[in-house]
Amino acid sequence: MGTMDDATVADSLAPGREGRATAPASARDQIRACALELFAERGVAGTSVRDIAACAGTSPANVLHHYGSKEGLRAEVDAEVAALFDVAAAAPPEEIAAAMAADQGSGSFAELLLTQVPPDSPVPAYVRRLLLDGGDAGRHLFRGWFQAARTMQEGLVSTGAARQPADPDARAAFLLVNDLAMILLREHVADAIGTDPLTPEGAARWTVDALDVYHHGAFHVPARPTETDPTPASSLPHPPSPTTKEHA
Amino acid sequence: MGTMDDATVADSLAPGREGRATAPASARDQIRACALELFAERGVAGTSVRDIAACAGTSPANVLHHYGSKEGLRAEVDAEVAALFDVAAAAPPEEIAAAMAADQGSGSFAELLLTQVPPDSPVPAYVRRLLLDGGDAGRHLFRGWFQAARTMQEGLVSTGAARQPADPDARAAFLLVNDLAMILLREHVADAIGTDPLTPEGAARWTVDALDVYHHGAFHVPARPTETDPTPASSLPHPPSPTTKEHA
DNA sequence: TTGCCGACTGAACGAACGTTCAGTACCGTC
DNA sequence: GACGGTACTGAACGTTCGTTCAGTCGGCAA
Numbered sequence A, B: 001m002g003t004m005d006d007a008t009v010a011d012s013l014a015p016g017r018e019g020r021a022t023a024p025a026s027a028r029d030q031i032r033a034c035a036l037e038l039f040a041e042r043g044v045a046g047t048s049v050r051d052i053a054a055c056a057g058t059s060p061a062n063v064l065h066h067y068g069s070k071e072g073l074r075a076e077v078d079a080e081v082a083a084l085f086d087v088a089a090a091a092p093p094e095e096i097a098a099a100m101a102a103d104q105g106s107g108s109f110a111e112l113l114l115t116q117v118p119p120d121s122p123v124p125a126y127v128r129r130l131l132l133d134g135g136d137a138g139r140h141l142f143r144g145w146f147q148a149a150r151t152m153q154e155g156l157v158s159t160g161a162a163r164q165p166a167d168p169d170a171r172a173a174f175l176l177v178n179d180l181a182m183i184l185l186r187e188h189v190a191d192a193i194g195t196d197p198l199t200p201e202g203a204a205r206w207t208v209d210a211l212d213v214y215h216h217g218a219f220h221v222p223a224r225p226t227e228t229d230p231t232p233a234s235s236l237p238h239p240p241s242p243t244t245k246e247h248a
Numbered sequence C: 001t002t003g004c005c006g007a008c009t010g011a012a013c014g015a016a017c018g019t020t021c022a023g024t025a026c027c028g029t030c
Numbered sequence D: 001g002a003c004g005g006t007a008c009t010g011a012a013c014g015t016t017c018g019t020t021c022a023g024t025c026g027g028c029a030a
Helices: A009-013 A027-042 A049-056 A060-067 A070-085 A091-102 A110-114 A123-133 A135-157 A168-184 A185-193 A198-215 B007-013 B028-043 B049-056 B060-065 B070-085 B092-101 B110-114 B123-133 B135-158 B168-184 B186-193 B200-216
Strands: none
Touching: A009 A110, A027 A123, A027 B135, A049 A060, A049 A110, A060 A070, A060 A135, A070 A123, A070 A135, A091 B200, A123 A135, A123 A168, A135 A168, A168 A185, A168 A198, A168 B168, A168 B186, A168 B200, A185 B049, A185 B135, A185 B168, A198 B028, A198 B200, B028 B049, B028 B060, B028 B070, B028 B123, B049 B060, B060 B070, B070 B110, B070 B123, B070 B135, B092 B186, B123 B135, B123 B168, B135 B168, B168 B200
């Protein structure tokens, strides 16, 4: 499928440029790049075919000419982004586990992948949408990631690099979603700590603290009389919620 | 089409305390409850005023009569959900810190709040949208959470319950987004581990593993020959990305 | 040259959109 | 009874949506 050349999103962002000098990206690729960016920014429902056509410097009819329908265009953009991060298809999980075990300094999974896209790329935002409401595509993407994380964890445990988890599925999912949270809440994190965690500097700062927690923990284990403390969450600080209703 | 004329949504959010079994909430509240559910499910742009009216069993004109415009309705739903979780307004951060320090068994923040909404509530999904593309409302929400998490962390550190972080902002943000990830990726987590983490059973299972990591860490600290290795991510498993472009 | 085919366009289609408006039904108060 | 106000509606408004279509342009093979 992705047999086209490497027209980047940054190229397509410039409307009406005389691209003959450097990158004569085909109109078809321009359209897809614009769709990727606009879908990521405003959502699929919030982006019209006319918007995409205007961004790509062509006519709305030409968008449909190349992709059949808006949904067809969306499907192709989905496939493009998913293929980018479909680690299950790109490499067998054992290979990923070995690679990340070698680079064990960074336990981050999503970060590892996202270092491959430029900081201003719309791909992270699109992945966000994909995970949020991209039904099958998002589900398949997450499943692949989870499987890879699961395999990677087994590898780390077997080499003694990771502690044996009591619930391997739960721990793998926990570590995975922690990584993905950085993508999903990227701008909020940047706003809170003052550094975009998807830039090299931000990633470094983030990783230092994440690894500190993952190596040494964040909380001291409370000095309980006995060890067993199975009840996780029962006492609430205050019950203000007006929408919580007592079931009669 | 879809889910409509369903009384459960209105019931779960009806503010009428004296509500009789058959006496429905006011049409105005019905409309807002339906908007909350549909916005959460399909997004604001993907939901029409006619959809909301059909769900609430009224006319589209009546929706506008009560809320002025679709944007006005959206703003009011935003405010309703935001007020639910605006911990900064509900209680001073010190109070929250003290409360969560007392309930230190559950270090989870979002989970603590979400235990107060029924499992089938559309509120978590709406919070998801709010954090993702609810501009000011989402930003304000996150900032309040971050501030509370920051204060709470200081409290835990001062009492010796938490390890002193090297970068307090980064660690507070790290722990916060880890909690929020469970909301954002709820259904993916449920799909992966087989249990919805926003049900009591799922939360228990999730918390056990999260606390295990937060107390004892996930990885063993590697036996380094010498000291620090600040480069976070340099060796990549494979460089396949076609959209990655070398910057000149 | 002729013929063909893919790229591409302007104009239009019907449907759905948010919104407006005149008007009806029902209320509690003179 | 008359009255004013709120809740509510059906029918439309103008706009924008995704999509269709007849047709032009340019390159390439015969």
